[in-house]
Amino acid sequence: MLSKKIKHLKYQNRNFSINSKKVNKNDIFFAIEGSKQSGSLYSSEALSKGAYKVITSKNIRNKNYLIVKNVKKFLVEACSVKYKEKPKNIIAVTGTNGKSSVANFYFQILKNLKINSAAIGTLGIFYKNKVKRTNLTTPDIITIHKELNFLKKKKIDNVCLEASSHGLHQNRLDGINFTAGIFTNFTQDHLDYHKNLKNYLQAKLYLFSSLLKKNSFAVLDTDIPEFSIISKICNKRKIKILSFGSKGNAIKLISHYYFGKKQIIKINFLNKIYNIKLDLIGDFQIKNLFAAILASYLSEKNPDQIINVLSKIRSATGRMQYVGNKKKSAVVVDYAHTPDALKKSLQTLAKQFNKKVDIVFGCGGDRDKGKRYKMGKIANQFASKIYLTNDNPRSENPTSIIKQIKTGCSRAKIILDRKIAIKTAINNLNTESNLLIAGKGHENYQIINNQKKYFSDQKVSKLFLK
The missing domain is CATH 3.40.1390.10 (MurE/MurF, N-terminal domain)
Structure with a gap:
């Protein structure tokens, strides 16, 4: 009908x-x-x-x-x-943190293997040597179908797209034939929209409970609490599981250590041992990379070739991105804007460089207010010097947002102007600490009083690192 x-x-x-x-x-x-x-x-x-x-x-x-x-x-x-004609392998990645990195790593791996591919998400649409900017992590129904059709016409058959909880809940990805779904992790975010964690998780699980078809694949981390619930859904719906982690059936980490800005890992990938040197900051990036490796394996069934290009992989824009140093102290920009992401970014920076970590951050306005105190408390626990500043206050009073964060870190210094906050943090940086500039990552704008203006953490940092 x-x-x-x-x-x-x-x-x-x-x-x-x-x-x-x-x-x-x-x-x-x-x-x-x-x-x-x-x-x-x-x-x-x-x-x-x-x-x-x-x-x-x-x-x-x-x-x-x-x-x-x-x-x-x-x-x-x-x-x-x-828009019937679409790429053959379409992979969706969902989870609270890591989606952009997974999609971007997937694109980089296949590009280095000279396989036409694309990544769709927060950072835009990457294909061949081009980037199309997007407004949403998961575009609207019409745009996503239209863009997938456009990529197919460009002879691209391998796509990894970010599936946000909003996009899944609003059925923006319905009607797409997915080869696989990836689940990264699950922690507090977007409660302004979902109201509670149960609703938020259900939105994420929709990918596995409704969108993936029989004999498609789920790429999962065996070490996260949600693994058991997702694997039950997959077993019931006859979705094949490719997993990584301590009990992974495809990838297991044997050893890991840091070497300056690099990480050296030994892994068991499909019963073969590999030693890999990675140019990535942050131990959690290893899990993001594992997810991308398994997604790539669905497009390129040669593990040796995949492993051979991993040394060429770089962090996605604004994802534990090294922007420079001052007197051997690193300055890193990261999108961490949830309590869990902030904690992991601070912990991993301290661990990788064996130094204290100073931090510049704020919280977005008109968004989940419940995470502000928590993020302040995390900064208080894991950071050395703390500079509270504007993120994107949007329509909210910036001072009010900062006060809510400061209830968790009373020793923090307040500098509302983000440019001055970054300048002060860099000027005060000593050889005992590194600096994390958190919250905005790839964004090249700031929204204050609902007015959008150009702003880049990376460009501002480099200005004061000269």
Whole structure:
């Protein structure tokens, strides 16, 4: 029944839209019911702009409207028909932290193996030697189908995309045939949206409980608490498991040690021992790399070739990224914006360089307020000098955000201007400490009073490291 309705739309030379403000003449507008606003409120605006048809669930008897039971479900099916041609291997990675690194490592591995591939997520769409910027970690339904179709036309058959909890919960990835799903880890984040950890986890698990099909793959870490629940889902749904960790069936870490900015590891990969030197900061990057190796293995079944290119892998932009040093003290920029990520970044920097860690950070406005005190407490426990500054306050009062963080670290110095905070931290850096600039990572902007302005932690740091 749905496919008949899709044919009646004469969709071939028409664009789909879910935003009435961006509707052009002859577009098909899908009036989706959102969590805050109803798409049907914008139907008349879409028609006034020349929309060919409005897809609605409302009982409107008019030739300009097509009535369906579920607009979002209909849109998924319409996108699946219109953008039918997609890459053969599409892998989704979900989890609280590490998604961008996994997707980026996957892209780097296959690129070094001269296999056409792409990564889609927070950092943008990477393919061949190009980057397309995106606004969301997981693009909207139309954009994701359209971009996958575009990549296929570019002869790309291997894609790793980030599956955010928002994207999964809002069904943005429905209708895509996934080869595999990766689960990195799970800790507190996005409770402003999900309200509690149970809802947040359920959104993540949707990838395994609903989207992955029989005989697809799940790439899992055996050492995380969620491994048992995900493996039960996979066994029930006949999804094959490729795992890493202390009980991994594909990769086991035998030994690990630091060598300056590098890490030396010995692993058992599919019953063969390998020694690898990695140019990566942060022990948790090893787990991200393991996930990327197993995802790459689904595209390139030669373990030796995969291992041979690992020494060429570099950290993704703003992910434990070394930006320079002052008197042999390293300055590292990281996206850590959750309590768990902040703790791990501080711990691993201290461990890798055997030094104290100073920190510059803040918390985003209009987001999960419950993590502010926790992040302050973590900085108080694991950092040496603490500089509290603006992250992206958005519409919130910056001073109010900083005060909430400071309840967990009363000894912190407050410098609201992020540029001055970074300058002060670098000027005060001594040979006994390294500096972590946390929270914004790859972002090249700051949002204060809902005004967006250019700002880059990396560029500002380099300015004061000269």
